[in-house]
Amino acid sequence: MPENQPTHSMLSLVGNTPLVELPKLAPKSGIRIFAKLEGGNPSGSVKDRIVLAMVEAAEAQGVLKPGDTIVEASTGNTAIALAFVAKQKGYKVRVVLPRGVVPSMADVLHLYGAEFEWCEPSGGMRGAIEAAKALAAEEGVHELGQFTRSENVDTHYRTTGAEIAAAIDSVDAFVAGIGTGGTIMGVGKRLREEFPGVKVIGVEPRLGDRLQGLRSLAEGYIPPLLDLDTLDGRFLVDSASAIEAARSVVQSEGFLAGVSSGATLTGALRVAERMDHGNIVVMFSDGGWKYLPAQPWDAAAEHEERLDEVHWW
Numbered sequence: 001m002p003e004n005q006p007t008h009s010m011l012s013l014v015g016n017t018p019l020v021e022l023p024k025l026a027p028k029s030g031i032r033i034f035a036k037l038e039g040g041n042p043s044g045s046v047k048d049r050i051v052l053a054m055v056e057a058a059e060a061q062g063v064l065k066p067g068d069t070i071v072e073a074s075t076g077n078t079a080i081a082l083a084f085v086a087k088q089k090g091y092k093v094r095v096v097l098p099r100g101v102v103p104s105m106a107d108v109l110h111l112y113g114a115e116f117e118w119c120e121p122s123g124g125m126r127g128a129i130e131a132a133k134a135l136a137a138e139e140g141v142h143e144l145g146q147f148t149r150s151e152n153v154d155t156h157y158r159t160t161g162a163e164i165a166a167a168i169d170s171v172d173a174f175v176a177g178i179g180t181g182g183t184i185m186g187v188g189k190r191l192r193e194e195f196p197g198v199k200v201i202g203v204e205p206r207l208g209d210r211l212q213g214l215r216s217l218a219e220g221y222i223p224p225l226l227d228l229d230t231l232d233g234r235f236l237v238d239s240a241s242a243i244e245a246a247r248s249v250v251q252s253e254g255f256l257a258g259v260s261s262g263a264t265l266t267g268a269l270r271v272a273e274r275m276d277h278g279n280i281v282v283m284f285s286d287g288g289w290k291y292l293p294a295q296p297w298d299a300a301a302e303h304e305e306r307l308d309e310v311h312w313w
């Protein structure tokens with residue numbers, strides 16, 4: 001028997017991602033930083049986990065059958081994950097994207113043959129969610145529902161959080177970006193059970209004027225899955241700092257991480273300032289390749305305003 005057997009199912013490749021130490025980014029000798037590399041999921045981001053879980057839950061409830069259409073609002077990664085899972089399982093996909101998402105997200109969806117429509121930037125992500133809801137109601141089709149369904153949190157508790165706990169002896173701080181809140185709520189709960197005393201820290205993007213909306217908690221909107229009382233801290237990270245930090249990962253460790261990974265790393269380094277020693281785990285929710293056509297690195301170096309007009313994550 002050959003040692004490495006081929007895999008017969010793409011869907012079986014979802015999850016079980018590596019946790020890797022980033023020694024060159026440790027700011028002091030007692031601090032160790034570990035990244036959970038989600039870019040290796042088959043469609044390229046952490047969102048494969050929740051989409052698969054939500055689709056399978058809907059199937060188990062009998063509300064989806066092959067050939068049906070699934071609708072969702074997304075800034076890109078969830079839409080791409082949905083397009084992937086739908087190909088595997090035989091569903092059609094319709095996605096609502098807020099204008100201002102990274103253009104290559106739409107290019108990938110086009111390649112998949114997924115139908116998508118744009119929502120005006122003034123409504124931000126909240127506008128896109130409302131548009132997806134209206135579409136699902138009008139057409140009588142299934143809405144995936146990443147912002148409201150409990151499977152989003154549960155799957156991070158069962159998989160992402162459990163994988164981290166199995167890979168490392170202790171976690172002193174966990175840092176994740178906040179979009180729907182699914183990652184930080186699910187992984188945070190699991191790590192608190194396994195490592196009492198762990199600090200669970202959220203990172204939010206600072207959105208620019210044109211796209212203020214759902215995920216800028218400072219604006220007063222809290223995603224329904226997010227319970228702020230369970231977090232030990234939150235940082236706002238602007239796009240230029242996130243992009244610069246993502247660049248520092250390439251330059252020091254040679255790994256091309258996505259923009260939100262730069263944001264979580266920035267958060268981790270701020271947490272490290274208050275610690276003498278300990279293990280910090282950060283989410284690297286996707287890789288950096290699909291951001292390259294938008295040329296964020298040059299714009300960040302020149303502090304261009306357009307940085308704040310893009311939904312980077």
Ligand SMILES: Cc1ncc(COP(=O)(O)O)c(C=O)c1O
Binds near residue numbers: 045312
């Ligand atoms: C690249 C990236 N990082 C982080 C997040 C935030 O994850 P969550 O929705 O679980 O809060 C998202 C969600 O859109 C994302 O696409």
